[in-house]
Amino acid sequence: MAKKIHKETDIVFHIRRYNPELDSKPLWKKYTVHVEPGMTVLDGLHQIRETQDASLSLRYSCRMGVCGSCGMLLNGRPSLACNTQILDITTKVLTVASLPNFDIIKDLVPDLTPLFEKHISTSPHIVRNDADEMLNPTGEFYQTPEELTRYLQFTYCIKCGLCMSACPTLATDPEYIGSQALPQAYRYNVDTRDDGFNLRKKIVGSTHGVFRCHYAGECSNVCPKGVDPARAIQLMKRELVLDYLKLKKHRAKSHICSKPEGVERIPEIPEAPPFTVEQK
Numbered sequence: 286m287a288k289k290i291h292k293e294t295d296i297v298f299h300i301r302r303y304n305p306e307l308d309s310k311p312l313w314k315k316y317t318v319h320v321e322p323g324m325t326v327l328d329g330l331h332q333i334r335e336t337q338d339a340s341l342s343l344r345y346s347c348r349m350g351v352c353g354s355c356g357m358l359l360n361g362r363p364s365l366a367c368n369t370q371i372l373d374i375t376t377k378v379l380t381v382a383s384l385p386n387f388d389i390i391k392d393l394v395p396d397l398t399p400l401f402e403k404h405i406s407t408s409p410h411i412v413r414n415d416a417d418e419m420l421n422p423t424g425e426f427y428q429t430p431e432e433l434t435r436y437l438q439f440t441y442c443i444k445c446g447l448c449m450s451a452c453p454t455l456a457t458d459p460e461y462i463g464s465q466a467l468p469q470a471y472r473y474n475v476d477t478r479d480d481g482f483n484l485r486k487k488i489v490g491s492t493h494g495v496f497r498c499h500y501a502g503e504c505s506n507v508c509p510k511g512v513d514p515a516r517a518i519q520l521m522k523r524e525l526v527l528d529y530l531k532l533k534k535h536r537a538k539s540h541i542c543s544k545p546e547g548v549e550r551i552p553e554i555p556e557a558p559p560f561t562v563e564q565k
């Protein structure tokens with residue numbers, strides 16, 4: 286397919302402004318920006334701040350899609366402002382608002398505190414039973430390429446919160462642990478160096494854990510780093526069900542497929558779900 290050629294043009298930025306300390310409700314303001322090919326939304330917002338309205342608040346740092354600071358709602362889609370070319374998404378009007386499902390600190394700056402609190406609650410680090418080895422390591426714990434593949438994509442998360450802002454479950458249950466933290470729990474659960482499954486399952490299997498997910502899949506669609514949070518959550522549901530039925534332990538012990546104690550019926554072990562988004 287031929288590459289689309291963009292031309293410079295004027296674009297109207299329609300920006301949702303809100304200062305919770307002063308305003309009773311958000312207000313939409315319009316700014317016209319002369320856009321040239323190659324300009325990102327972050328460039329356009331800087332131009333507004335420098336030439337039209339220095340009171341506009343936004344958050345950014347790296348300008349290269351790495352720090353996760355500049356997430357915002359662009360024409361209705363959670364996106365990174367530094368990673369989005371204006372002319373790729375509009376040639377006329379661009380609506381810009383703070384990320385849904387988060388409180389607003391000011392204008393385009395969401396309060397990501399719940400993201401970090403939920404992230405920490407799932408113990409997103411290697412947990413080991415052998416405390417001696419942790420304190421006095423005797424060697425390295427190697428990973429095979431196959432072992433690495435099980436969790437590699439989840440390590441690419443930059444904690445931008447786009448997945449959480451796209452999540453319909455979080456929109457109705459603010460306590461839902463959500464699509465950033467739950468995949469990080471999965472990332473460590475499947476790491477062969479980790480012993481933290483039982484610690485994490487109290488959180489991820491709780492009322493606001495993985496079973497609240499309805500598998501809308503929007504988290505995976507909007508993730509700018511190619512992470513597939515929806516898949517990790519479905520895989521963790523599977524892990525928890527298998528753990529509950531103690532099938533893993535029973536099979537490892539007996540190598541036969543008879544019923545474990547206390548289990549009426551052995552269900553078919555579900556296949557792992559397919560990828561939610563195309564893998565690059």
Ligand code: SF4
Pocket residue numbers: 441442443444445446447448449464465504507508509510511512514
């Ligand atoms: S999973 Fe993707 S969208 Fe969600 S916080 Fe991590 S990088 Fe952002």
Ligand code: FES
Pocket residue numbers: 344345346347348349350351352353354355356365366367368
């Ligand atoms: S400024 Fe760092 S991701 Fe956009």
